[in-house]
Amino acid sequence: MSICSDKKLKRNDNIKIKKVEVRMVNYKEIKVEFDYPINNYTMSILNALEKKYGESNIHFDYNDNQVLVYLNNIDFEMFKADIEELSLNNNNNDLNKISNAISNIKSYGIKGKKRLYVGYGDERKTVNRKEKEKKREIFYYTRGNNFSEINNLLPDKYMDRIVCGDSKIILSQLPNNCIDLIFTSPPYNFGLDYEENEDDQHWEKYFETLFAIFDECIRVLKYGGRFIINVQPLFSDYIPTHHIISNYLMQKKLIWKGEILWEKNNYNCKYTAWGSWKSPSNPYLKYTWEFIEIFCKGTLKKIGDDKKIDISGDEFKKWVYAKWSIAPERRMKEFNHPAMFPEELATKVIKLFSYQEDIVLDPFNGVGTTTLVAKLNKRHYLGIDISSEYCSKAEERLSSFLF
Structure with missing residues (x-):
């Protein structure tokens, strides 16, 4: 509305009454x-x-x-x-x-x-949105899923634990529907030097191995739980990993909730040029970001206790804008790990998509960023990794904090 009024200073011994002119401003x-x-x-x-x-x-x-x-x-x-x-x-x-x-x-x-406070929600509105969504049949690809809506307890021996072993085998020992949030960043198959992990497999073998673990992840995820994956395609191999993973999880009838761009602000990358220089022959595209793919099991709505919400209003409004500018992890040499993501990334994911006391799983836990951030934010956790060295470092990081 536009405001046109007088300041009403009735008890006005020392203050001059100020006339408020007409303002073409909304308030x-x-x-x-x-x-x-x-x-x-x-x-x-x-x-x-x-x-x-x-x-x-x-x-x-x-x-x-x-x-x-x-x-x-x-x-x-x-x-x-x-x-x-x-x-x-x-x-x-x-x-x-x-x-x-x-x-x-x-x-x-x-x-x-x-x-x-005004104008921030201005956008073109869809008339009869709900009816049109029903006609189009939103997330039609999940039709016919057989997900149980009955959630189960995670056994005590896996609660707040770092477990060293093959994720497929460890996860097969868990009951159905017992994990609230999965946040992970699997090896990208770039040829990096991981401890006890082959990172240069033939792509068919890589996806076969990865999806066998993802199948177990889907099974142990609660109804309404979230499966969130940080991944970067290998552009030099022209393998759109994020699309392949997303397509697989959609085939498994998870709901694709969205995608977040993790802008890493890699300025060295911005000002280099590979491929055909100044020629349309074969220019090589460079990226300064990675992808965060977000999926839900059975329903978009996750039921939880409102008293266990720990995200502030300002955080929520900033973080639902699906481009996060976060610097890469700088301590990888310290932990002897070639591809860590920063704690800030895990913090945003965990606080935005889970409640306090939820159970957070990382089946490729590495040196334990996910599990550390989960504990710091009053979530339960389960971290699994095949490397005994990485599991030891994850335990050390947890024990370095007094809770």
Whole structure:
């Protein structure tokens, strides 16, 4: 709405009444009620804040025992810090009440450090969306799945454990439907020097071995659980690994929920050129990102306890934007592992797609980033890897933290 009103400063010994001109700006309006008339000092502080942040971004009107707050966009963390400092220095709780009222607004967009309170959801709307989805039959490829909706408990001997062995064999010993979230990054078959793992197999053998493990992963995943895979295609072999894996899991009747681009900001890659230089003969495309493929078993909705949600509103709004800019892991030499992903990546996946106390599995656990992050975020975990060296390092990482 557009605002055209007078500042109502009735108790106005020292403050000049300010005329608010017509603004062609949209605002979100909230009302903050008080049990007493707003004093001149509070109004002067709010006017100063309005001047600092700009009237087109935030402004205040006063009406007896009520403050009307009109919001467009602000850096709320800075605003909150200003309020806390002013309240502490001047023993003024009125300001905190207004700050808390703004903080309680849960619907907003994010742009840089600012919260956008209007216009952030503007997009072309589909008319009769539900009816059209039903006509198209969304995730039709899962038709006929025989997934049980009965979930089971993970046996105690596998709870919060690092297990050394062949994932296919270890997973075959688990009951059906006992894992909430699988997050893993299997060997990419690039020819990297993994401990006790062959990373340059013929592609048919590679996928045969990988999919045998994935079959067990699907079986042990709970109904409503998520199967999330970090993978990078081997572009030099022209093998679209992420597409092949996604196609296989769709054939197994998992629901493809989406894909996240993990932007690694590899600037060396951006400014090199392979293939045919300045020629359409055979230019080689370079990528600075990897893929995160996300699948669900049986249903998109995961049932959980709302009290076990630990993602903040700002985190949620930022992370559902499906391009994450995260620097690569820099400590691979320290752990003697050639292809670790960073803890930040695992943190975002685990907090966005699971609840506290859920069970997180990594069947290619390596040196234990997934299991460490799971424990740090109050999830249960099971990590499996064929390398005894890597399993020892994973255990060391867990024991290095006091929980």
